[in-house]
Amino acid sequence: MKIFDQISMCLQNLSRRKVRTTLTTMGVVVGTCAIVVMISLGVGMQESLEAMLAQMGDLTKIEIYNYSGGRGDSGNEVPNLDDSVIEQIAAYDHVEVVTPIVQAEWGKVKIRCGDYEYNDSIYGVYPEALEKLGYELSEGKFPTGKEKEIAVLFGENAPYSFNDTKNPDVWFSPYDNEDPPVDIFNDTFTISVGREDEEDKSGKDPEKHDMVITGRLVGDWNKGYETVYGVFLPIDKLYELYKEYDSYNGISSSSSTAFNPRKINYDHAYVKVTDMDYVDEVETKIKDLGYDTYSMETMRKPLQEQVRNTMLLLGGLGGISLLVAAMGITNTMVMSIYERTREIGIMKVLGCVIGDIRTIFLMEAGLIGFGGGVIGVMLSFIISAVLNILGGGGSVGGMMGGGYYDGSGMATQLSVIPPWLVALALVFSTLIGLISGFSPANRAVKISALEAIKHE
Amino acid sequence: MEKTPFIEIRGLRKVYKLGKERVVALENINLTIERGEICCILGTSGSGKSTLLNMMAGLERPTKGQVLYSGKDVSRFDERRWALFRQKNIGFVFQSYNLMTSLSGIENVAMPLMFRGMDKDRRTRIAKEALREVGLGNRMKHRPSQMSGGQQQRVGIARAFVTKPKIVFADEPTGNLDTKTTTEVMELMVNKSRENNQTFILVTHDNGIARYADRIVTIVDGKIVGDEKNESIARTREQIAADKAAAAGQQAKEEQAPAAADAGAANTSTGGAE
Numbered sequence: 001m002k003i004f005d006q007i008s009m010c011l012q013n014l015s016r017r018k019v020r021t022t023l024t025t026m027g028v029v030v031g032t033c034a035i036v037v038m039i040s041l042g043v044g045m046q047e048s049l050e051a052m053l054a055q056m057g058d059l060t061k062i063e064i065y066n067y068s069g070g071r072g073d074s075g076n077e078v079p080n081l082d083d084s085v086i087e088q089i090a091a092y093d094h095v096e097v098v099t100p101i102v103q104a105e106w107g108k109v110k111i112r113c114g115d116y117e118y119n120d121s122i123y124g125v126y127p128e129a130l131e132k133l134g135y136e137l138s139e140g141k142f143p144t145g146k147e148k149e150i151a152v153l154f155g156e157n158a159p160y161s162f163n164d165t166k167n168p169d170v171w172f173s174p175y176d177n178e179d180p181p182v183d184i185f186n187d188t189f190t191i192s193v194g195r196e197d198e199e200d201k202s203g204k205d206p207e208k209h210d211m212v213i214t215g216r217l218v219g220d221w222n223k224g225y226e227t228v229y230g231v232f233l234p235i236d237k238l239y240e241l242y243k244e245y246d247s248y249n250g251i252s253s254s255s256s257t258a259f260n261p262r263k264i265n266y267d268h269a270y271v272k273v274t275d276m277d278y279v280d281e282v283e284t285k286i287k288d289l290g291y292d293t294y295s296m297e298t299m300r301k302p303l304q305e306q307v308r309n310t311m312l313l314l315g316g317l318g319g320i321s322l323l324v325a326a327m328g329i330t331n332t333m334v335m336s337i338y339e340r341t342r343e344i345g346i347m348k349v350l351g352c353v354i355g356d357i358r359t360i361f362l363m364e365a366g367l368i369g370f371g372g373g374v375i376g377v378m379l380s381f382i383i384s385a386v387l388n389i390l391g392g393g394g395s396v397g398g399m400m401g402g403g404y405y406d407g408s409g410m411a412t413q414l415s416v417i418p419p420w421l422v423a424l425a426l427v428f429s430t431l432i433g434l435i436s437g438f439s440p441a442n443r444a445v446k447i448s449a450l451e452a453i454k455h456e
Numbered sequence: 457m458e459k460t461p462f463i464e465i466r467g468l469r470k471v472y473k474l475g476k477e478r479v480v481a482l483e484n485i486n487l488t489i490e491r492g493e494i495c496c497i498l499g500t501s502g503s504g505k506s507t508l509l510n511m512m513a514g515l516e517r518p519t520k521g522q523v524l525y526s527g528k529d530v531s532r533f534d535e536r537r538w539a540l541f542r543q544k545n546i547g548f549v550f551q552s553y554n555l556m557t558s559l560s561g562i563e564n565v566a567m568p569l570m571f572r573g574m575d576k577d578r579r580t581r582i583a584k585e586a587l588r589e590v591g592l593g594n595r596m597k598h599r600p601s602q603m604s605g606g607q608q609q610r611v612g613i614a615r616a617f618v619t620k621p622k623i624v625f626a627d628e629p630t631g632n633l634d635t636k637t638t639t640e641v642m643e644l645m646v647n648k649s650r651e652n653n654q655t656f657i658l659v660t661h662d663n664g665i666a667r668y669a670d671r672i673v674t675i676v677d678g679k680i681v682g683d684e685k686n687e688s689i690a691r692t693r694e695q696i697a698a699d700k701a702a703a704a705g706q707q708a709k710e711e712q713a714p715a716a717a718d719a720g721a722a723n724t725s726t727g728g729a730e
Contacts, residue, residue: 005570016558346554349515350615351543352571353536450515453554 001356010363017336021368024325024332028372029379031322032429036380036422037387038318040415042311047416049303057222057296058134060096062271062283064089065292078290080265085289089271092285094278099129100266101226104238107194108245111152111211111231113162113182120161121230124238127151133272135227140185140215145234150191150211153232156219159184161229184213191233193245206248239264276300322429325372326436333365333440337447344444345452354445361441362434369433373426377417380425384415391415460527461488462655463512463623468521470507470678481507482678485521491622492653494646496669500661504678506627509659513546513625514538543571547616547654549626549645553608555600555615561587562596565614572619586614590644606637613641617648623655630665639703642668 014021053059066081079085081100090098104122111118127143130153135142143151159180160172172181182189190208195201211233219228226232242259245251251258271286273279279297286293337344344357391414468485471478481504489495499505510516512523514533523531530541547568548554555564562583569579587596590610600608609629616624626645630638646668649656658669666672667686674682 001571002573002575005576012558342554343556346556347567347571348539349513349542349548349554350568350571351539351541351546353539353543355536356571448515450510453550453552 001352006356006359006363010360010367013336013340013360014364014367020332020335024328025368025372025375027325027328028322028369028429028433029376031318031325031432032373032376032425033318033380033383034321035315035318035428036377036417036425037383037415038314039311039421040380040384040417041387042307042314043418043421044414044416045310046304046307047413049300049307053296053300053303055222056299058272059276059296059300060273060279061133061223062273062279062286062293062295062297064269064271064286065294066265066267066269067292080263081269081291082264082266086266086269089269089286089289092282094274095282096272096274097126097129097132098269098271099126099133100235100269101125102235102238102266102268105242107198109191109238109241110194111189111191112208113187113189115165116162116181117165118158118161118231119163120158121226122238123226123230123232124235125232127153127232127234129270129272130232133223133270135223136218136220137215138218140213143214143232143234147212147214150209150233150237151214152189152191152211153214154184154216155226155228155230155232156217157228158231159216184216189213191241193241193248196245196249196251206244322432326432329365329368329433329436330440332368333361333437334443336364337361337440337444340444341447341452341455344447345449345455348447348449349453358441358445361444362437365437365441366430366433369436370426370430372433373429376429377422377425381417384417387415388413461524462491462493462526463487463489464522464524464527465508465512466522466524468508468511468523469519470504470511470516471519480678482511482518485678485680487673487680487683489655489657491655492650494649494656494658494668494670496658496660496666496672497675498660498663498666498672499675503661503675505659505661505675507678508675509625509627509657512657513548514542543568543619545622547619547621547624549609549612549616549624549629551628551631553600553605553612553632555608555611557600560597560599561592561603561611561614564600564611565618568615568619583614583618586618587611589648590614605632606634606641609633609637609641610644613645613648617652617654620652621654623657624649625657625659627659628661629658630660630662638665 050059064081066078086098086100089095102124104124109122111122127145131142138156140153143153145151157174157180159182160174160178162172162181164170164181172178174180189211191211192206192208194206217227221228224230239259239261243261246253246258253260271282273282279295280301283293283295283297347357348354465485465487468482469480470482471480473479485508497505497508507516511518511531514530518531521531522529525541525545530538533541556567559567562580565583565586566576566579569582570576574582584596587593587610590613592607592610592614595603595607600611603611609632612629616626624645629645630641633641642665645656645658648654656669658665660666670686672682672684672686673680674684
């Protein structure tokens with residue numbers, strides 16, 4: 001038999017019993033709808049969760065805190081977090097970049113522009129890592145780490161954090177449409193060490209080093225305070241300034257406060273992971289080294305698990321209705337075989353091979369499943385749209401994709417049907433049809449032709 | 457001249473188990489049927505004649521013995537091979553017509569061709585032609601429920617012969633028909649078989665229609681008790697033709713009459729060649 005004839009025969013059989021076919025298909029429609037809508041709610045939850053978390057911080061960033069003072073929780077020796085350890089972490093799979101981020105000790109480093117002095121946090125980092133951390137420039141470029149001068153990158157509002165040393169009570173705010181007191185690309189900036197005792201103005205001033213400002217970042221509170229008000233300079237330069245500070249202020253290298261480059265132990269580092277999915281893996285490895293870590297993962301994981309459980313629960317509820325639909329299909333097919341016993345017998349006697357008979361029955365069941373799936377998916381889109389309109393408070397903003405999380409309209413949607421869900425629903429409903437039709441089809445095949453043609 | 461018989465049945469035995477009882481339906485049947493032979497298997501109900509037909513058509517398995525077509529043992533074929541064998545070689549006419557109620561005349565006749573994988577246009581054309589040949593040119597698109605018994609059986613006949621099978625089985629083909637229609641239907645089948653040199657095996661309990669056959673095999677209680685050429689029975693084929701001519705005269709008003717007369721002519725010519 002040609003496949004075309006099988007299909008047309010199967011369609012004929014289905015259309016002969018319109019009411020029953022329709023009702024059975026409706027069972028599948030309801031089941032598919034239940035699954036798709038339920039899962040779409042879960043997906044919606046997950047998406048808004050992710051948007052919310054992204055709002056709270058960079059999901060692929062791990063922060064390493066090294067405050068344990070050389071002793072881990074278990075009392076084991078924790079290695080100093082120095083460049084070699086950083087290198088080791090950088091070599092882990094899925095690690096994009098690692099950099100120490102050390103906030104300069106207050107007063108040890110001064111950035112000046114004429115009479116103005118920078119009055120906020122200075123961070124020592126690997127300059128080449130800045131771009132990979134996901135920071136964005138509003139102007140200029142990232143430092144390469146190969147500049148002759150001390151290359152400095154400014155946070156977005158860092159130019160406002162300069163105070164006039166003669167008039168230190170005047171503050172500049174970036175939110176009052178004022179120009180910053182300094183022009184970072186045209187004014188001349190210098191960097192120098194500070195005095196241990198700020199009041200003591202005796203002796204000659206510390207040497208002023210040339211510095212170049214390569215660029216200014218886009219401030220992003222999610223990525224950290226430092227991108228807004230901080231400035232970044234290469235960590236090796238920061239440590240050179242530390243040494244200079246010690247010698248300038250006459251602090252001997254044996255003193256406990258003296259900077260000792262051989263005993264570098266960064267207290268803070270950033271690890272950027274290539275993908276959110278690997279954060280947990282990398283974080284575990286770092287924890288195993290003995291350091292404390294922080295990432296959004298610690299928050300994301302339980303939330304995500306909760307969402308996943310909810311999704312499974314919702315999907316399971318939908319699954320039950322599809323299971324009921326499956327029984328409906330089996331019932332319909334069994335009835336249909338009972339009614340068509342005689343026909344099956346005639347077909348067999350006339351030389352229809354059993355494979356063809358089985359195919360026709362499986363096709364009928366599969367078609368009910370598939371048809372129900374298609375209608376179910378279409379209906380799900382309608383239900384989903386209605387849910388989103390109602391769930392979004394009916395606000396135009398919600399419909400237009402505005403809502404709480406600007407730029408990510410999806411996040412405000414209660415129900416989201418991604419393409420994979422459509423595919424899954426169609427495959428699943430067809431499969432349910434085929435499975436439900438399998439045993440009836442085999443029953444049809446096993447009917448004795450002789451018995452069947454005598455059957456009334 | 458010794459040659460392989462067209463159909464050969466060797467030592468066929470069929471035993472049914474009904475609870476603890478064993479019922480012997482057929483006992484040591486040996487039979488040879490030649491190509492183009494019109495053979496009637498005559499017996500009362502319960503004699504085992506239908507069982508014999510079912511085993512020859514692969515609808516039942518013999519308990520013992522063999523059925524050979526052109527020397528090939530088919531009695532151990534599996535269901536699939538039987539289906540293919542029937543598709544190619546066997547046509548069926550049933551007492552209760554066994555048409556598909558949901559299909560039109562054309563579709564019913566075209567069904568065996570569809571099972572063979574013939575495309576729709578071609579099989580529809582052939583089916584229409586076959587329906588015209590059985591005198592149903594004007595009722596091709598009707599459903600079985602819109603036809604009389606005789607018309608339904610004509611559709612059944614068209615369906616049985618449409619594939620030009622080597623063998624056509626008819627199991628009490630006239631059991632549900634009145635006398636006049638019986639004559640028409642029997643003649644139609646016999647003539648068609650003769651036209652194409654097809655072997656026609658008729659199973660019946662009715663002595664009246666047995667006379668259309670060349671040969672009558674009588675079965676009683678699962679055993680062959682008689683195997684006679686038709687000449688030895690009261691009527692010869694010539695007499696049948698004469699009868700039919702008389703009948704044709706009576707039914708001159710009937711639209712089927714010319715077709716029947718044509719078929720009659722073909723009948724005698726085939727008879728002459730034999």
